[in-house]
Amino acid sequence: MGKETVRWGVLATGGIASVFTADLMRMPDAEVVAVASRSTAAARAFADRFGIPRAYGSWAELAADQDVDVVYVAGPHSSHRAAAGLCLEAGRAVLCEKAFTLNSREAEELVAVARRQERFLMEAMWMYCNPVIRRLGETIRSGAIGDVRTVHADFGLAGPFAPEHRLRDPALGGGALLDLGVYPVSFAQLILGEPDRVQADALLSPEGVDLNTGMLLGWESGATALLSCSITADTPITASVTGTAGRIELGRGFFYPDRFVLHRDGREPEEVVGGNGNRNSLQYEAAEVMRCLRAGETESPLVPLNGTLAVMRTLDAVRERIGVRYPVDGES
Incomplete structure (x- = not known):
């Protein structure tokens, strides 16, 4: 073209x-x-x-x-x-x-x-295409914080959402996980790849979708990710990546940042800024x-299809652990 x-x-x-x-x-x-x-x-x-x-x-x-x-x-x-x-x-x-x-x-x-x-x-x-997130990935790959050991990320909205809302409808993929949890999971997998182990717990609605979900992902490297999502609580919506030699912190709205802070052992914190001035773009x-x-x-090297498939497998594993099923799941 x-x-x-x-x-x-x-x-x-x-x-x-x-x-x-x-x-x-x-x-x-x-x-x-x-x-x-x-x-x-x-x-x-x-x-x-x-x-x-x-x-x-x-x-x-x-x-x-x-x-x-x-x-x-x-x-x-x-x-x-x-x-x-x-x-x-x-x-x-x-x-x-x-x-x-x-x-x-x-x-x-x-x-x-x-x-x-x-x-x-x-x-x-869109998080994967954000220039600050791309810079974050480059910083981690450069070894600036050493070997990654932990990832933390959350995304929650206070609600409340009425029972007839799409977020409460299993047929529409309702619940916190697919709407909000996809961001923390995608963030962790951008950094560490597909996890080897998935644990999760959740509060479910009467309709059978997750209202509040916590996830613990583990990798053979010893790295872990502690992630959460909610449609009942306004969480900080922040993220951090900690390695053996430092850490990176992302403020509220971690998935569309205009900056991050790099903390390294023995050095002053460094603020890394980027983007076109419009965080929501x-x-x-x-x-x-x-x-x-x-x-x-x-396909895009920034958002590869194999990465998308890996995230979907993790979301499936989380739903299996917390007991959330959608009508379409029964068609397999």
């Missing part, structure tokens, strides 16, 4: 779709040419809001649009397998929101479709997608 402008389609019209579309509109090399929803009225309202030329009342119409280079799939977790699969089969590249799917089986199916079709597919794990992941498409790459 050699052309300068990348043409985007947006599938779904909720809050994250609005944020992403607004960020795309600020990028001179991106153009949003179509939007789709299950409702024509919703698609048209979204298109009118952002000045998008085409609005579709079905996913299939968007998937078939030959003028779309890449589709951003922004619906609930429960729709990702079907929506992203439809677009990939139709020849579209796909950026799919996280959690990538409801379980690792669905994730493996999507990756298999992308590889068979030789189409680009990436999980929208989703442009980093959009820029990575467009770079890959122009380079003819079918």
Whole structure:
């Protein structure tokens, strides 16, 4: 793909779709040419809001649009397998929101479709594309804090969420884990890879989804990660990585940082700052997608598909430990 402008389609019209579309509109090399929803009225309202030329009342119409280079799939977790699969089969590249799917089986199916079709597919794990997180990874790999021994990370919202809310609905992948816990797990696995051992405990809702979950991951190296997520408590939403020669601390909103603090034995703390001045920007992941498409790459080295699959396996293992099952799990 050699052309300068990348043409985007947006599938779904909720809050994250609005944020992403607004960020795309600020990028001179991106153009949003179509939007789709299950409702024509919703698609048209979204298109009118952002000045998008085409609005579709079905996913299939968007998937078939030959003028779309890449589709951003922004619906609930429960729709990702079907929506992203439809677009990939139709020849579209796909950026799919996280959690990538409801379980690792669905994730493996999507990756298999992308590889068979030789189409680009990436999980929208914007944290991995953040320049400060990338710098953090480089700092750790350089040996600046020695061998990593512990990772701590949490993400919790106070709620409360009513029983009818999507976060309480098992059919929609409800619970803290897939919405919020995916960030601490992805952070730990970015640094240490897939864990060798998974332990977890949780408070479950009457509907059977997790309200508050604690995870302890272990690696053969001796490293451990203590992670938590909640939809009943406003946690600090911070993270730290400690090694044998120092540690790195990330403040509130650890998954979209504009800085971190490096503490090393015998030295003054060092603040490392980066980014474009907008912590909330989703442009980093959009820029990575467009770079890959122009380079003819079918997956991103920043958000590799094998890494996404590994995170989904860990999330499955956590759900198995805490007793959370979704209706789709019974189809395997």
